[in-house]
Amino acid sequence: MDTRTTRSRTARDVALLAGVSTATVSRALNTPDTVDPETLKRVRDAIKKLRYVPHGGARSLRSQRSRMVGAIVPSFDYALYARTTSALQQCLGEHGYSVVLAEHHYDLQQELQVTRQLIEHAVDAFMFVGLDHDPRLFALLEDYGRPFVLTWGVDSDHRHPAVGFDNRAAGHAIASHVLGLGHRRIAILSAPLEGNDRGRERVAGFRAAIAEAGAPAPHVEYVQRIALGAAEEAMHRILKRKQRPTAVLATNDVMAVGAMLACRSAGVRIPEDVSITGIDNTDLGATQVPALTSVRTPIVEIGTAAAEQLIARLEGKEFAANQVMGFEVVVRGSTARPKA
Amino acid sequence: MDTRTTRSRTARDVALLAGVSTATVSRALNTPDTVDPETLKRVRDAIKKLRYVPHGGARSLRSQRSRMVGAIVPSFDYALYARTTSALQQCLGEHGYSVVLAEHHYDLQQELQVTRQLIEHAVDAFMFVGLDHDPRLFALLEDYGRPFVLTWGVDSDHRHPAVGFDNRAAGHAIASHVLGLGHRRIAILSAPLEGNDRGRERVAGFRAAIAEAGAPAPHVEYVQRIALGAAEEAMHRILKRKQRPTAVLATNDVMAVGAMLACRSAGVRIPEDVSITGIDNTDLGATQVPALTSVRTPIVEIGTAAAEQLIARLEGKEFAANQVMGFEVVVRGSTARPKA
């Protein structure tokens, strides 16, 4: 069964109604200033009357560009990527590009797969999250000449265009805050690190700061999935250890809030009994009682910068391939000096 | 500058390498069982070797279908739509469809605009949120023969396919819970209602329950945007009123948590001084102290059902156009009997 039988209006129909050729219809659409104002009006009227929408497939077949950009994120669920993508869309939309969004659930194989699918749909350029990717992904993008930008990290070797911030430095900064309060027995609550360079860098930053301060090496507790429930379970495991830490550094806010839930149900007071920190400064963390100490990361700026870079490249303009943005530790009620 | 110069592999290249015609390449891809197993293998090897990805534009030009589905939501930011869309993608992905996501920021004009853009990109079918839409949207979809499904509501007149739940009943249910606790002086904290049938229905449900209980008509305070800060401001306005309500019904969890923030900063205790309720049962609300009383809505089920319906329609199978799902009031610590 063909559900598409109704599609009929083509440039030909518009041309007929306006009394011009299809070439003129095309010009009216793409380079209106090269068309006589009167003709232009006739064409536009015909377009409106027929509710004509050009066929993007035919267009991309011919012109080799679709004006679509793919944004491939780990998960829609995590509010951060939603905000970044939203900013990306906003900016690209203003320049006439559509955004095709896909998620890969932290599976780099699936990331490769969906990218292939989007290349098939003639997507012009890509935004990816993080620096860790399957080598075949880069080969594919190279093969098909698709510009792309990595986000949420800094590629210090400048092997690929990337806009983001230094996750290791962010981890270092918030760990330093906690160490500065006097904590020495510290645990790390870590998201799964496979194919997750952001998490890995953050943990590396935690460890570096702890080592520099001369404190004992931290226990690292891994969380199965980036979800409140999983983080809560992991925190319960931490709380059951004989040497309970006085501070817990989580690799992101979701992990940290999960830890808070565990403390509440176990009757452990924050920050009196244990200090907790997140990273990313989400609403989820900021609205807790006590409010979560975290790192404000450049969520929206990343999306905007990524969009601007891609637009520049698609239009053959100059662009800054590698951009490093700032972050800021936001101290709130979930951290305090350790007792005695 | 052409950034796409690298694109070269076509069905022709594959055909040449495999020693067959392009027709056979096409068959190998689309109807493999009609191709000799040996030939099939040769073609598949060639495809792999050349890293060939078919050109979707050409395909959709010829076959009139792109295997893309558009999901058009008010905002990526609000976690709910992200979850629904995620479920939609999951389900469609398993059937070989890609999802193109777009947001319209509660602007029905812009919704029409992006839909047009997606039709241009040959999107086969659509999911929209809510029942309120520009009449021209339906005309456009009709014109181009694109199946669509509305979500997050029930179209009791069955004018359009819709899967969701009864927002009015949900509002009625949670208001009844609050009334049952003995509250009579009630305020409503409402999201902007323009083009937002979900909110409107929820408020209608609140009002109906209040009227049925014989309580005085509620004050309705409008929030500028669906954002914590805006809701917090609105709640401060409520708290400044001479007759302070004993309960506040918010049209969703974000509004409710914003109200909680205002109470905290104003030293108003929840639930002793004021009870607060949300709708949608998000993590944001569930993790507050006290935890937010809310309505669990069928977030994931909606996405899955929408996907299943669209797949069925695209494949010409039977489908249930209108599906109504359940919800459930989740009572937590943010509601209690009013004092004295």
Next chain:
DNA sequence: CTGTTAGCGCTTTCAT
């Protein structure tokens, strides 16, 4: 400024 023409890469008859 506008029309004619060719062809983008693919699928689909129609032959064989």
Next chain:
DNA sequence: ATGAAAGCGCTAACAG
């Protein structure tokens, strides 16, 4: 089971 050939709707090159 496979190939030859036509053509989907559009844009770019070339005339005029």
